[in-house]
Amino acid sequence: MNENKIVIETNELTKRFGHFTAVDHITFNVHEGEIFGFLGANGAGKTTAMRMLCGLSKLSSGTGKVAGFDISRQSEQVKRNIGYMSQKFSLYEDLKVWENIRLFAGIYGMKEKEIAAKSDELLASLGFESERNTLVASLPLGWKQKLAFSVAIFHEPKIVFLDEPTGGVDPATRRQFWELIYQAADKGITVFVTTHYMDEAEYCNRVSIMVDGVIEALDSPSNLKKQYNVLDMEEVFFKLARKAKRGE
Numbered sequence: 001m002n003e004n005k006i007v008i009e010t011n012e013l014t015k016r017f018g019h020f021t022a023v024d025h026i027t028f029n030v031h032e033g034e035i036f037g038f039l040g041a042n043g044a045g046k047t048t049a050m051r052m053l054c055g056l057s058k059l060s061s062g063t064g065k066v067a068g069f070d071i072s073r074q075s076e077q078v079k080r081n082i083g084y085m086s087q088k089f090s091l092y093e094d095l096k097v098w099e100n101i102r103l104f105a106g107i108y109g110m111k112e113k114e115i116a117a118k119s120d121e122l123l124a125s126l127g128f129e130s131e132r133n134t135l136v137a138s139l140p141l142g143w144k145q146k147l148a149f150s151v152a153i154f155h156e157p158k159i160v161f162l163d164e165p166t167g168g169v170d171p172a173t174r175r176q177f178w179e180l181i182y183q184a185a186d187k188g189i190t191v192f193v194t195t196h197y198m199d200e201a202e203y204c205n206r207v208s209i210m211v212d213g214v215i216e217a218l219d220s221p222s223n224l225k226k227q228y229n230v231l232d233m234e235e236v237f238f239k240l241a242r243k244a245k246r247g248e
């Protein structure tokens with residue numbers, strides 16, 4: 001991680017839907033190569049904030065920069081420099097494994113030759129060589145998640161945004177997924193990840209915890225545990241999230 005280089009910065013970032021303020025003046029920075037956990041209870045505003053950071057949703061007020069580009073005025077450049085994996089899934093179920101890789105790499109403007117060489121490498125590193133021609137629909141969920149993540153970083157973006165990437169799989173499969181996250185961070189890719197699993201929060205360099213649209217806490221897991229005088233992130237989260245009015 002390079003603490004001298006900021007790759008995500010927001011200043012009073014806000015999103016309103018009518019009279020309801022979903023994201024309420026949030027301000028924070030993320031460093032290059034950092035694994036940044038973006039936590040909050042259901043409805044806290046994580047997805048809404050992430051969509052603004054990815055250039056997918058207009059800000060109501062405030063400012064933000066991602067990979068050096070202004071998220072309001074340069075949203076196209078933002079999109080070209082990031083990877084995104086949504087909780088609802090980014091792969092086409094009715095396409096084969098290699099067709100998905102080629103499709104997404106093509107969207108990001110990669111050349112056929114480069115795609116062919118890198119997809120062989122990718123399938124080998126995932127141990128998926130024999131699944132090249134398998135329809136994604138028939139893969140187990142944990143495999144789909146690994147493939148979706150690998151596709152999201154195939155074009156080597158500066159930052160990858162992961163919205164609850166490991167929902168619905170067992171702890172061992174989630175740990176395998178986190179191995180991929182660490183490998184990406186080692187290559188200098190910044191990882192911005194939302195999760196409801198507190199064991200995953202422990203794996204992050206820093207985490208922020210959102211409550212009702214506001215960032216209530218932001219620090220490393222060890223500092224947060226000290227600050228709240230508890231033994232694990234589950235307890236930190238519980239202390240903060242129980243204040244939430246949303247979702248009651």
Ligand SMILES: Nc1ncnc2c1ncn2[C@@H]1O[C@H](COP(=O)(O)OP(=O)(O)OP(=O)(O)O)[C@@H](O)[C@H]1O
Nearest residue numbers: 017020022040041042043044045046047048049246
């Ligand atoms: N398009 C919309 N119109 C009106 N309200 C919305 C819209 N999108 C989100 N909201 C509201 O904004 C709040 C924040 O939603 P958001 O999906 O960002 O939360 P979240 O923290 O990602 O929750 P989850 O963990 O359940 O995904 C919720 O109260 C939600 O109902």
